[in-house]
Amino acid sequence: MPEAAHRPRRGATTIEEVARAAGVSRQTVSNALNAPHRVRPQTLERVSATIRELGYQPDQSARSLRSGARRTIGYLAPVDDPYDPNPLMAGFLEALVDAAGEQGWRVLLFRPARGAADHPTAAIDELVAARQVDGLVLADVLAEDPRIDHVARLGVPFVTFGRTGPAQPQHWVDIANDAAMAAVVRHLAALGHRRIGYLGASEHLPWMAARRAGFLAEARRLGLSAVTAARPEAAAVRELLQGPERPTAVAAGSDLLALAVYEAVRSEGLAVGPRGVAVTGFHDTPLCRHLHPALTSVRLPLGAIAAALVGRLLDQVRGAAPPPAGVEQATELVVRGSSGADPRPRPV
Structure with missing residues (x-):
């Protein structure tokens, strides 16, 4: 590589300069960027090294005009409170941006206008009409979700x-929520718990309904005594703990719900952990590591989920046949002090 190539340059490097420095044609550089399979491995390696050395950045706007592609994925973000954001979806967004970036794509974040949360299709229509994105990622999918049929049309x-x-x-890409919660039940049963409780959120959320169903089905299969809290709050957990057959362990449908369990347990003068009431959560958000004792929780493979979503979306953009079925990603149970066992991740 010529010594001049290492010196700071004024202005943007052009594709012609890359071609001259690498000793190849302009078309070869273009092929290395857009169709690397057409370039011999040794040549591709030399061109790629030159691109890195010169800091060449392709003109994405020009490429978009030629191909009609924006190389941009639209993500319809769930409505959230900016002062109390959902830590799981924040982590998912980070993973999605990383997965898209590895493919040379970017993510455009959008959501319905203020006051129009019940009509998200309007925001989708606006984005699609403006031709700002090549495809969409939707999250928090509900039963009979109107967004799905709308986007398909x-x-x-x-x-x-x-x-x-x-x-x-x-x-779709998802986890097996019922199987993940069943693994939590098996974990608690293996520790000797025979009376277990469950705290979940609204049953209209499919993932929460699946977690509750997985909890109850596995408890029945193992012959455990299982009870569920009537409401997603600490007071309902206290009612369970005050009963004649109080549970010795409580599984929560999320890490935030597990905080309510911690509060209820301590309000009853009991301890969280092996000498009191074992507690588990779901999502393995960062707060799990900062609780005392640290919270056992189901970890979602957000990186793998995001990579699978981006891969499936780009396949569609490139004209591949639609997949016949969705994809499930495996979770893992991260065991910590709240359930009183060794802190080692376990595949679920």
């Missing part, structure tokens, strides 16, 4: 973090 490539209905396109 528009003919826009899309994927979902969450399962779509059986009559809808199967472009």
